[in-house]
Amino acid sequence: MVSNKKVLFKKVPTAYPVIGEHIEVIDTEFDLDAQLADGEFIIKTLVLSVDPYMRGRMRDASAKSYSPAFTLDQPMNGHAVAIVEKSNSSVYKVGDYLYGMGDFVNYAKMSEAEAKARGMEVRPDIPTSGLPITNYVGVLGMPGATAYVGLELVGKPKAGETIYVSAASGAVGQLVGQLAKTQGLRVVGSAGSDEKVAHLKDIGFDAAFNYKTEDTDAKLTEFCPDGVDIYFENVGGAMLETTINHMNLFGRIIACGMISQYNVGNELYGVRNLIQVVAKRLILQGFIVSDHPELDAPFREQVTKALVEGKFKYLDDVVDGIENTPEALIDVLQGKNFGKKAVRVADP
Amino acid sequence: MVSNKKVLFKKVPTAYPVIGEHIEVIDTEFDLDAQLADGEFIIKTLVLSVDPYMRGRMRDASAKSYSPAFTLDQPMNGHAVAIVEKSNSSVYKVGDYLYGMGDFVNYAKMSEAEAKARGMEVRPDIPTSGLPITNYVGVLGMPGATAYVGLELVGKPKAGETIYVSAASGAVGQLVGQLAKTQGLRVVGSAGSDEKVAHLKDIGFDAAFNYKTEDTDAKLTEFCPDGVDIYFENVGGAMLETTINHMNLFGRIIACGMISQYNVGNELYGVRNLIQVVAKRLILQGFIVSDHPELDAPFREQVTKALVEGKFKYLDDVVDGIENTPEALIDVLQGKNFGKKAVRVADP
Ligand SMILES: NC(=O)c1ccc[n+]([C@@H]2O[C@H](COP(=O)([O-])OP(=O)(O)OC[C@H]3O[C@@H](n4cnc5c(N)ncnc54)[C@H](OP(=O)(O)O)[C@@H]3O)[C@@H](O)[C@H]2O)c1
Ligand SMILES: NC(=O)c1ccc[n+]([C@@H]2O[C@H](COP(=O)([O-])OP(=O)(O)OC[C@H]3O[C@@H](n4cnc5c(N)ncnc54)[C@H](OP(=O)(O)O)[C@@H]3O)[C@@H](O)[C@H]2O)c1
Numbered sequence: 001m002v003s004n005k006k007v008l009f010k011k012v013p014t015a016y017p018v019i020g021e022h023i024e025v026i027d028t029e030f031d032l033d034a035q036l037a038d039g040e041f042i043i044k045t046l047v048l049s050v051d052p053y054m055r056g057r058m059r060d061a062s063a064k065s066y067s068p069a070f071t072l073d074q075p076m077n078g079h080a081v082a083i084v085e086k087s088n089s090s091v092y093k094v095g096d097y098l099y100g101m102g103d104f105v106n107y108a109k110m111s112e113a114e115a116k117a118r119g120m121e122v123r124p125d126i127p128t129s130g131l132p133i134t135n136y137v138g139v140l141g142m143p144g145a146t147a148y149v150g151l152e153l154v155g156k157p158k159a160g161e162t163i164y165v166s167a168a169s170g171a172v173g174q175l176v177g178q179l180a181k182t183q184g185l186r187v188v189g190s191a192g193s194d195e196k197v198a199h200l201k202d203i204g205f206d207a208a209f210n211y212k213t214e215d216t217d218a219k220l221t222e223f224c225p226d227g228v229d230i231y232f233e234n235v236g237g238a239m240l241e242t243t244i245n246h247m248n249l250f251g252r253i254i255a256c257g258m259i260s261q262y263n264v265g266n267e268l269y270g271v272r273n274l275i276q277v278v279a280k281r282l283i284l285q286g287f288i289v290s291d292h293p294e295l296d297a298p299f300r301e302q303v304t305k306a307l308v309e310g311k312f313k314y315l316d317d318v319v320d321g322i323e324n325t326p327e328a329l330i331d332v333l334q335g336k337n338f339g340k341k342a343v344r345v346a347d348p
Numbered sequence: 349m350v351s352n353k354k355v356l357f358k359k360v361p362t363a364y365p366v367i368g369e370h371i372e373v374i375d376t377e378f379d380l381d382a383q384l385a386d387g388e389f390i391i392k393t394l395v396l397s398v399d400p401y402m403r404g405r406m407r408d409a410s411a412k413s414y415s416p417a418f419t420l421d422q423p424m425n426g427h428a429v430a431i432v433e434k435s436n437s438s439v440y441k442v443g444d445y446l447y448g449m450g451d452f453v454n455y456a457k458m459s460e461a462e463a464k465a466r467g468m469e470v471r472p473d474i475p476t477s478g479l480p481i482t483n484y485v486g487v488l489g490m491p492g493a494t495a496y497v498g499l500e501l502v503g504k505p506k507a508g509e510t511i512y513v514s515a516a517s518g519a520v521g522q523l524v525g526q527l528a529k530t531q532g533l534r535v536v537g538s539a540g541s542d543e544k545v546a547h548l549k550d551i552g553f554d555a556a557f558n559y560k561t562e563d564t565d566a567k568l569t570e571f572c573p574d575g576v577d578i579y580f581e582n583v584g585g586a587m588l589e590t591t592i593n594h595m596n597l598f599g600r601i602i603a604c605g606m607i608s609q610y611n612v613g614n615e616l617y618g619v620r621n622l623i624q625v626v627a628k629r630l631i632l633q634g635f636i637v638s639d640h641p642e643l644d645a646p647f648r649e650q651v652t653k654a655l656v657e658g659k660f661k662y663l664d665d666v667v668d669g670i671e672n673t674p675e676a677l678i679d680v681l682q683g684k685n686f687g688k689k690a691v692r693v694a695d696p
Contacts, residue, residue: 056627066627236623249414255630258623270618275584275606278634279404279414282603285633286626 004030007104007325009070012060016263016333022058023076023326030107036088039112043082043092045102048322048343049137050329051171054078055262066288075103076325077118079142081126081133082108083348091115097126097348099136104325106345127348131307132316138340139314140303143171146289147232148299150254151179153292154285155230159184162224164243167234168208169196169315171340172256175303176232177205178312185230188223190216190239192335199338203313211239220246230254236261237269244273247282255286263333315339352378355452355673357418360408364611364681370406371424371674378455384436387460391430391440393450396670396691397485398677399519402426403610414636423451424673425466427490429474429481431696439463445474445696447484452673454693475696479655480664486688487662488651491519494604494637495580496647499527501640502602502633503578507532510572512591515582516556517544517663519688520604523651524580525553526660533578536571538564538587540683547686551661559587568594578602584609585617592621595630603634611681663687 006026013022032042053067054076061069070076080102087094091112100120102108110120126136138144150172151157163180165173168189177187181204189200190211200208207223209216216239220228227248233240236258247253261268277284306312317339319328325343332341354374361370380390401415402424409417418424428450435442439460448468450456458468474484486492498520499505511528513521516537525535529552537548538559548556555571557564564587568576575596581588584606595601609616625632654660665687667676673691680689 066629240622255622255625257626261623268620268623270620271622272616272618274588274603274619274632275609275616276634277603277632278605278636281414281634281636281639283631283633284622284625285631286624286629288626288629291629 001029002032002107004028004106005322006075007322009058009072009074009076013058014265017058017330019326019330025323025326032086032107034109036086039089040109041087041089041092042085042107042109043098044085044107045080045082045105045322045345046348047081047133047137048102048104048325048345049079049141050325050332050341050343051078051143052257052259052262052332054329055333075105077101077103079137081136092122096122099123099126099141104322106322125304129304129308134316134318134342134344135307135314137342138171138316139175139307139312140300142289143340144175144303145296145299146256147172147175147179148303149289149292149295150232150256150287151176152295153287154254155232155252157183157185157230161229162186162188162226163230163232164220164224164228165189165232166239167191167259168205169199169339170234170337173232173234174203174314174339178203196338199315216242217245232256233258235259241271241273244276247276247280249280251280251282253282253284255284317341318344320344349377350380350455352376352454353670354423355670357406357420357422357424361406362613365406365678367674367678373671373674380434380455382457384434387437388457389435389437389440390433390455390457391446392433392455393428393430393453393670393693394696395429395481395485396450396452396673396693397427397489398673398680398689398691399426399491400605400607400610400680402677403681423453425449425451427485429484440470444470447471447474447489452670454670473652477652477656482664482666482690482692483655483662485690486519486664487523487655488648490637491688492523492651493644493647495520495523495527496651497637497640497643498580498602498604498635499524500643501635503580503600505531505533505578509577510534510536510574511578511580512568512572512576513537513580514587515539515607516553517547517687518582518685521580521582522551522662522687526551544686547663564590565593580604581606583607589619589621592624595624595628597628599628599630601630601632603632665689666692668692
């Protein structure tokens with residue numbers, strides 16, 4: 001028997017989740033020597049991703065949305081890298097690295113059908129690329145794909161244009177800026193601390209500012225003298241309203257997320273200047289990365305290459321130990337992460 | 349000498365324009381026997397269009413927008429049908445019907461270059477189609493083209509989908525509904541009086557309601573049981589917010605206009621549910637009809653045919669006499685028009 005910690009969803013929060021009330025970590029045991037039926041195998045979680053959208057899954061199961069609600073009293077789940085520890089499957093073999101939707105647990109037994117339903121792919125590149133495993137839930141995982149899909153599908157960038165990225169130092173934003181630079185755009189970002197702003201300049205943003213200590217409107221005027229052609233929207237609310245005032249004709253607003261609105265209950269911000277969408281012929285378009293698996297291959301190829309060659313830089317914010325998952329998630333929702341937040345659960 | 353009334357822009361309004369203060373009609377004289385230089389000609393205005401966007405042109409000239417500000421103390425202008433009365437031009441001949449941007453005056457002398465700058469086209473179909481001349485500034489003019497362009501370019505309708513049209517009994521809305529019916533959509537509309545609602549049912553809308561006496565949210569639930577795939581947005585503000593709640597996944601919001609926001613000064617309505625744009629992968633896209641002359645030909649062909657064959661019905665709200673132009677415009681801005689508002693200035 002080995003210890004098997006589980007991160008359970010306990011209660012639907014109305015504002016920020018609270019540890020012990022809405023999320024709880026329990027300690028259970030797992031039998032590594034259990035019998036495996038034909039096709040069954042055991043995985044050990046290596047890295048877990050905590051992401052803003054998980055807040056949306058902490059809802060009443062009767063409310064429909066693009067990703068399923070977490071089940072009360074059951075482990076939460078998300079993108080993870082795991083390794084096959086034991087196996088009675090010819091598809092998932094001992095030592096294989098898997099990427100897909102994993103429960104927030106140390107160990108799990110799985111059938112091939114379940115693994116398929118969770119999108120578990122064998123990823124031989126993970127142990128061989130030389131990149132940190134955390135990269136595979138960040139810059140090379142779902143958040144990275146989000147940057148790529150949003151930019152290509154909605155942004156349609158053209159060299160010489162200006163892009164503004166909010167929450168720019170986060171999991172998605174860091175890559176958005178660097179992808180946009182490779183396409184010849186002027187890249188401007190904002191983030192919530194001077195440290196984050198310094199990082200943005202470090203990874204190639206042309207200009208960046210701290211939206212908590214500076215006036216966004218004034219900084220957009222200063223840093224985007226030719227206006228904003230593409231706004232990569234991670235924040236929503238007042239940030240969206242202010243940015244609309246700076247959009248150029250035929251500008252595109254990539255509606256990726258609106259994190260400022262996730263934990264405010266009914267105190268949602270009212271955006272008052274949508275009339276500019278008509279006069280400026282703007283497009284505001286939402287997307288969900290998982291709708292676009294067709295872009296996975298080109299995304300992975302471009303970004304893996306750039307990372308291996310040292311052309312892209314990407315900051316992870318890693319915490320050790322599955323028991324720290326609840327705090328890691330709340331940190332992301334409160335903007336306390338500095339880079340892509342990930343939980344290192346175990347070494348291979 | 350003949351009488352030549354002119355409708356002048358006098359002052360920038362902050363809310364609804366007031367006759368005598370912001371718009372004034374003056375009486376001047378015009379010499380029909382004046383010498384005409386080579387290429388010059390004289391037009392007589394037959395029909396003038398008054399449209400909501402003119403409110404946006406009653407602004408300080410320093411504020412840039414898609415259509416130029418009116419010039420203080422000069423005649424306002426807009427889409428018009430005129431006839432050539434005298435001519436020293438081989439392009440614009442006596443008796444020719446013209447459609448283009450005309451000054452709000454009875455008579456004007458023009459050069460070929462000026463006519464070209466105003467988009468004045470000779471339209472031999474106007475006197476021969478058998479359709480009322482007012483149709484050429486309405487269902488077959490700029491508002492009609494707006495319905496067509498918005499639906500094709502942004503709406504991308506598919507048979508079986510549901511479209512909701514606000515300000516549905518107006519110049520644009522009437523045609524939107526009928527075009528959508530030809531494409532096999534379920535068509536739902538709203539308007540500001542029971543008389544307007546009855547007209548919508550008369551012209552083939554599947555369902556319609558009076559948004560002033562009924563609850564929009566409840567009516568959308570009732571009339572769009574499968575949700576809204578396309579929202580043709582003419583109104584903005586609270587109407588937009590309510591409709592977003594009814595949008596289906598991958599829905600399109602055709603941002604054509606937001607008339608509820610044109611005369612409220614700084615009291616703009618804040619839309620609080622834009623977060624649904626992400627989760628539902630919505631597109632909110634603005635457009636301006638004049639960007640899309642390439643759609644003029646197919647639009648005119650389809651709609652002329654449908655009108656001549658009696659398949660489309662379209663209500664004009666015609667007032668006689670150029671001196672009534674200011675009131676006609678204010679009526680449109682206040683929702684007092686019933687159908688496409690046009691001013692009949694003279695008979696051919
Ligand atoms: N559409 C999709 O398929 C998809 C997929 C993944 C992510 N997303 C969205 O993309 C956005 C970025 O996600 P991410 O994974 O890259 O997260 P992240 O940026 O790594 O972390 C969240 C960041 O949001 C910022 N933030 C801004 N306003 C905030 C507020 N009012 N409260 C708390 N934090 C605030 C914080 O940074 P500052 O210090 O700079 O404020 C925080 O660090 C989110 O909106 C997310 O929901 C969408
Ligand atoms: N994007 C473009 O290129 C383009 C081109 C032409 C027109 N447009 C826009 O399309 C929309 C419809 O134009 P239209 O020419 O067809 O006008 P219209 O519908 O013939 O007349 C305006 C109508 O708007 C309605 N309305 C709704 N809320 C209102 C409010 N708060 N105050 C006053 N009226 C209100 C009124 O009808 P109810 O009684 O039903 O309220 C009124 O009759 C407008 O927003 C216009 O700006 C855009």
